[in-house]
Amino acid sequence: MAQFRVCPQSGLYFHKSAESLMKANAVAAVVFLLLAGVLALLVTLTRWPTVHLLPADAFYMVLTAHGINALLFWIIFFEMAVLYFASSTLLRSRLATPRWAWLGFWLMIIGAITTNVAIFQGASSVMMTSYVPMPAEPHFYLGLILFAVGALIGCFVFLGTLAVAKGENTYDGSIPLVTFGALTACIIAIFTIASGAIILIPTFLWSVGLISYIDPVMYRIVWWAMGHSSQQINVATHVAIWYAIAAIVFGAKPMSEKVSRGAYLLYILFLQLASAHHILVDPGVSSTWKIFNTSYAMYLAVLASMIHGLTVPGAIEAAQRKKGYTNGIFEWLRKAPWSNPVFSGMFMSLIMFGFLGGITGVVMGTEQINIIIHNTLYVPGHFHATVVAGTTLAFMAITYFLVPVLFRRELILPGLAKWQPYIFSIGIILFTLFMMGAGTMGVSRRHWDMSFADASTILGMTFEYPGTAKLMMGIVGISGVLSIIGGAMYVLIVVGSLLFGKKLEASAGFWQNFGVPLADSCYSPTRPERLGRPPVIEEHGSAGFEAPGTFVLAIVFLVTFVVYYFINWKYLASVWPMS
Amino acid sequence: MSAILPPAERLWWNTPVGRQEIVWVGIALLWCLILFAMMPYWHVYGKQNLSNEAYKIYPAAYETKVKAMVDQYKVREEGPQLIPVVHPPAGSDVYILARLWQWWPILELEKNQTYRLHLSSLDWQHGFSLQPLNINLQVIPGYEMVVTMTPDTSGEYTIVCNEYCGIMHHTMLGKIFVKE
Amino acid sequence: MNHDTHTSPGTETEPVPAMQQILDNHFLLLFLGIALPTVLYIVWGIMEVVSIPIAK
Numbered sequence: 001m002a003q004f005r006v007c008p009q010s011g012l013y014f015h016k017s018a019e020s021l022m023k024a025n026a027v028a029a030v031v032f033l034l035l036a037g038v039l040a041l042l043v044t045l046t047r048w049p050t051v052h053l054l055p056a057d058a059f060y061m062v063l064t065a066h067g068i069n070a071l072l073f074w075i076i077f078f079e080m081a082v083l084y085f086a087s088s089t090l091l092r093s094r095l096a097t098p099r100w101a102w103l104g105f106w107l108m109i110i111g112a113i114t115t116n117v118a119i120f121q122g123a124s125s126v127m128m129t130s131y132v133p134m135p136a137e138p139h140f141y142l143g144l145i146l147f148a149v150g151a152l153i154g155c156f157v158f159l160g161t162l163a164v165a166k167g168e169n170t171y172d173g174s175i176p177l178v179t180f181g182a183l184t185a186c187i188i189a190i191f192t193i194a195s196g197a198i199i200l201i202p203t204f205l206w207s208v209g210l211i212s213y214i215d216p217v218m219y220r221i222v223w224w225a226m227g228h229s230s231q232q233i234n235v236a237t238h239v240a241i242w243y244a245i246a247a248i249v250f251g252a253k254p255m256s257e258k259v260s261r262g263a264y265l266l267y268i269l270f271l272q273l274a275s276a277h278h279i280l281v282d283p284g285v286s287s288t289w290k291i292f293n294t295s296y297a298m299y300l301a302v303l304a305s306m307i308h309g310l311t312v313p314g315a316i317e318a319a320q321r322k323k324g325y326t327n328g329i330f331e332w333l334r335k336a337p338w339s340n341p342v343f344s345g346m347f348m349s350l351i352m353f354g355f356l357g358g359i360t361g362v363v364m365g366t367e368q369i370n371i372i373i374h375n376t377l378y379v380p381g382h383f384h385a386t387v388v389a390g391t392t393l394a395f396m397a398i399t400y401f402l403v404p405v406l407f408r409r410e411l412i413l414p415g416l417a418k419w420q421p422y423i424f425s426i427g428i429i430l431f432t433l434f435m436m437g438a439g440t441m442g443v444s445r446r447h448w449d450m451s452f453a454d455a456s457t458i459l460g461m462t463f464e465y466p467g468t469a470k471l472m473m474g475i476v477g478i479s480g481v482l483s484i485i486g487g488a489m490y491v492l493i494v495v496g497s498l499l500f501g502k503k504l505e506a507s508a509g510f511w512q513n514f515g516v517p518l519a520d521s522c523y524s525p526t527r528p529e530r531l532g533r534p535p536v537i538e539e540h541g542s543a544g545f546e547a548p549g550t551f552v553l554a555i556v557f558l559v560t561f562v563v564y565y566f567i568n569w570k571y572l573a574s575v576w577p578m579s
Numbered sequence: 580m581s582a583i584l585p586p587a588e589r590l591w592w593n594t595p596v597g598r599q600e601i602v603w604v605g606i607a608l609l610w611c612l613i614l615f616a617m618m619p620y621w622h623v624y625g626k627q628n629l630s631n632e633a634y635k636i637y638p639a640a641y642e643t644k645v646k647a648m649v650d651q652y653k654v655r656e657e658g659p660q661l662i663p664v665v666h667p668p669a670g671s672d673v674y675i676l677a678r679l680w681q682w683w684p685i686l687e688l689e690k691n692q693t694y695r696l697h698l699s700s701l702d703w704q705h706g707f708s709l710q711p712l713n714i715n716l717q718v719i720p721g722y723e724m725v726v727t728m729t730p731d732t733s734g735e736y737t738i739v740c741n742e743y744c745g746i747m748h749h750t751m752l753g754k755i756f757v758k759e
Numbered sequence: 760m761n762h763d764t765h766t767s768p769g770t771e772t773e774p775v776p777a778m779q780q781i782l783d784n785h786f787l788l789l790f791l792g793i794a795l796p797t798v799l800y801i802v803w804g805i806m807e808v809v810s811i812p813i814a815k
Contacts, residue, residue: 060748176582254582257588287618287622297799299611446748459662533584558607576627576712578714579630589775
């Protein structure tokens, strides 16, 4: 018999098995974030020219590990928790097949450990992309395959839970928008993982000698169907978290279900095509293929992101105006709860994802402009703006909500928590801006020594980047350290709260953090009341320009976008003619 | 709290959309179409486009082609590894090969002349990053890429490898000299 | 939160619009979300790579 508890703070229902799985996945995520953060510090301190901490071999090993732990393990573990939350908790349904979900979890753990062992043994420093024919040890690929299979099981448990909820009639009408966003993430995840299997299984067989040749261009096309799409899972997920936080903190109602869900549909159909961003200067694929795919079929997924960028703050503004913050264009924003890290983290994630990550992603994904950007530091500059400033900060923000609600512990150090999103954001804004600046000046990504000192002894050749580029890399180093301090604050607050935070439930002990259920008395075998539709209020739609402040922000965004886009065309026009 | 609740209306698709959203979707869609149109436009009117010319080739066969050019047009050698400097005739096919960890040979080109530059790798993947211009191309073993280039500035240009290619990746430099 | 209290009579029998039915059909969305990128990105891309000529 399925057991549920209701959270007295939020009114959310937690299915006992689902609750344990969310906790286990979230804790695993934070552990891998900690590891990724330590590795990030080593990478940053090496690329900071005056510090240049690690020797070359250690640098490339640490960089490989940083990419995989941050981009795959931290984020996908957290996303598993989000999937279970969005299906079981938000739909008031039991989780389908918790045993399979646990199998998935353990496969992911074993896979993550296996790949980390392979990397730190030192013979698999192939970067996250592991481009053939550069070989890694077989267990490097094997670990990734196990991790992917585990995540795939998690996706099917999510879909199964949607089916259970529908079959057992736990909710009325359509699934909530946040659950729909999670569904979008799940669909993209299944495509991602299937592509990963298509390419990593043959690569594993190649590494043990059973296959003699893997075509490097085909590898790149299929690998990026995984590598880039996995970042699109993050986009779908963190947009869902923005909507969730707008609802939780402000009671905000989506401006239009039709528009928001339509935008998610564009994600489902087109977002994954952008894997072509990485193939734009490759031989062997035509410009037709490149233009169609890199533009998500005429930028329809960009349209979707621009819609979410309006509707999330627009819903917040409408809710704030209803509460009486109606003076001027921006009172609703000025009087927002900026000292609540759930809100401040979410809002800065939205702003930074749009202005830093979104605009630069479109610019560098333009077929011809990519010529002046491919494989420079601009690329990691861009994706740290999407994945660190966008996804990671959104995940941090929702964690501050989940610690009391899911883990039943009060946050320790609330003063520190208040500042954490700001320190992290300032660090990451400077870090990504100056990284992209250095990339514009030609500085290479994945490169140990921008001074090329060894090249002059070996080849007798010298080269120096402009002095500004070196200065920028110094700022990248300092701001990287600052954002890592922000990340460390998050880990400290979360781990500290789970261990020492005031118990909001007497039985919320040490082992409960890892998935052991609370005391039996917390749960009841009666099914939660069916999730009904809220009352219809004619607050949106006919109201006209209900969020003028948001509209102004959106226009500022558009102008920035247009100007920066054409600046890059101008820069491209200055290099040697090519055809 | 309604993004985490089912839509209020049973037939939410029929709920009218606010004017603000309609205006923004219209503006955004227009901008997306401009973004899209810029790429074909640049293929017709822009000067920086990649050709779609590429061939499959065995690394050894590519090496043979590069060596033939070097034997014919070598003018001198440079550095401790005696990397040849070649000066092929203006307008000809010129070749560079990438291997662990060098770009071979060094090209000497003439300003404002057009060359068909061939690129391929003999071993792993490499990244052709021409500095300080910042022209970046992916170099892949088994594939020969052809780009028609017209150097319109003179001077010494450096090829940095910007695709990670192993422990000495950071030493992999090459040169292109453009003479007036 | 009883869903009956706020719907006017008659709306329960109105047919659900086709687009809403599609957006509520999770497995149809799953199929589309996998089929489209598989065909447009992977299959088309691989076909182009396969059709590259061999160098002379």
